[in-house]
Amino acid sequence: MNPNRPISEVMTSKLITVGPAASAHHIKAIFDQNEFHHLPVVESNDKLLGIISKQDFYKVAYVLSLQTTGRTWSEKEYEVLRAKDLMTEHPLSLEPEDTIGLAADIFLANQFHAIPVIEAERLIGLVTTHDLLLYSFNSPIVEEWP
Secondary structure, X not given: OOOOOEHHHOOEOOOOOEOOOOEHHHHHHHHHHOOOOEEEEEOOOOOEEEEEEHHHHHHHHHHHHHXXXXXXXXXXXXXXXXXXXXXXXXXXXXXXXXXXXXXXXXXXXXXXXXXXXXXXXEEEXXXXXXXXXXXXXXXXXXXXXX
């Protein structure tokens, strides 16, 4: 693996995103219907506002279940919750020319598994730990990490 290659070569660029007013029900449906674990929250011009991880979403759902008196009440709370309430605001981001090695260092130093890729203030992709693993193990020549 060449850690000096740009992340634009490994990032996911076909993204599903939501706006800040997306309901918790809509977000749950997206996570249930797809295999990914991170959902960017963007304005209409693709400006990144935040990111929702599947783990964080279900953590909120669990806490909500503990704080409410039952399923009916939880359902009512879901009607009120929006993406802007669930997202991590101002997530760390990278640019497409940043390196795979930099992304790997960030993943190793932190407890998250996805980094949005921004160009000219627009979300253009997402690089995940899965993307780096896929690149590492599909690379024809595995180079030593410095």
